Amino acid sequence: MGDKKYDVILFGATSFVGQILARYLTDQFGVNGELKWAAAGRSGSKLDAVKDSLGPVARELPLLIADASDDRALADLCQQTRVIVSTVGPYALYGEPMVKACVASGTDYCDLTGEVQWIKRMVSKYEKQAEASGARIVHCCGFDSIPSDLGVYFLQQQAKEKFGESCEHVKMRVKKIRGEFSGGTVASLMNVVKEVKENPELRKELANPYSICPEGHGFKARQDNISSAKYDPDFQSWMAPFVMAAINTRVVHRSNALTGNSYGDSFRYDEAVLTGKGLKGGAGAFSMMGVMAGFMLATTIKPTRWVLERYVVPKPGEGPSPESQKNGFYDIRFYGETASGESIRCKVTGDEDPGYGSTAKMLGQAAVCLAKDIDKVDKKGGFWTPSTAMGDKLIERLTAHSGLAFEVLES
DSSP states (O other): TTTSSSSEETTTSSSSSHHHHHHHHHHHOOOOSSSSSSESOHHHHHHHHHHTOOOOGGTTTTTTEEETTTHHHHHHHHEEEEEEEEEOOOOHHHTTTHHHHHHHHEEEEOOOOOHHHHHHHHHHHHHHHHHHHHHHHEOOOOOTTHHHHHEEEHHHHHHHHHSSSSSEEEEEEEEEOOOOOOHHHHHHHHHHHHHHHOOOHHHHTTOTTTTTTTOOOOOOOOOOOOOOOEEEETTEEEEOOOTTTTHHHHHHHHHHHHTSSSTTTOEEEEEEEEEEEEHHHHHHHHHHHHHHHHHHHHHHHHHHHHIIIIIIOOOOOOOOOHHHHHHEEEEEEEEETTTSOOOOEEEEEEETTTTTHHHHHHHHHHHHHHTTOOTTSSSOSSSOOOHHHTTHHHHHHHHHSSSSSEEEOOO
């Protein structure tokens, strides 16, 4: 791997998140310093504009032209770098050619997808080839699903150290959050709805909590899919469904499977949003549930979906101002219980808008961690999750450079 020209190539540098990530990499590492990186995209003029926006420090930033539909150009990118970090989504529409190129060349790859149906397809089609070529493919390296995946990993490490056993049931609850929906996330969600309408069998697959676990995982525990307003006695708060639970829970279960069922054969995990105590908290939970149900219904009806896409939701490439990103944050709580009845609480916090500023920082450090910290000898090729690919090394980077904190709380 030492003969590679770059450590990281940012593919999709002109996208909204790609531009934020380019700024972050420039601020953190400069250009041609300890991290050798380049920016890639399909438009030379747009790449030039991104480079100009980064200021004089980025004067020597290499720019590479490659379209997501050009297999030869993608293969050329892979030959030049240790890691491809891709912000080109929706991934179900545009992501496969780059995964295919990385797998074929043995190049490591990470992205910020939350599209579980696409991940399933990629694992089914390319896992054996990735294992043979040595490519480490790590999806979900943004707000979907690093806080959840690494949060559970962190809690389980603490539980084993404190009690000598892992937790058989873990709850994740979003206590506080401020941020705007990503245009890319909305586009991905809309695409899932379209795929389900075209292929009704996909609905059954999406309902399977173990959908992206390896074959033969053996998990049979019934998972609590929180789809309505409920009261949670462990948090003494009402709660409502969390829109990201559909991907986060699947990633956490895959992490359990990839580590030899280290969380247990009967491990249970669920996610929700806390809305507070009493009548106000209950009203908030039912209100949030109603809004989510209404939105999902609107996305399934073609005329209302058209109105949403055209006039309501942000479009891919759109997003909040830098000031709004800085004003965003999240505070996520975890509660775990062991089989013997011991309990532990942890939290994960982030200091920027979850869908943009914080996601870009998490994705950037994941790419650098793959390139710099995780030796090919220590972690073989295949489709990994953030915690199983990078674990403690990534937590160290996120806490040192990305505004995240992982803490154990008093019971």
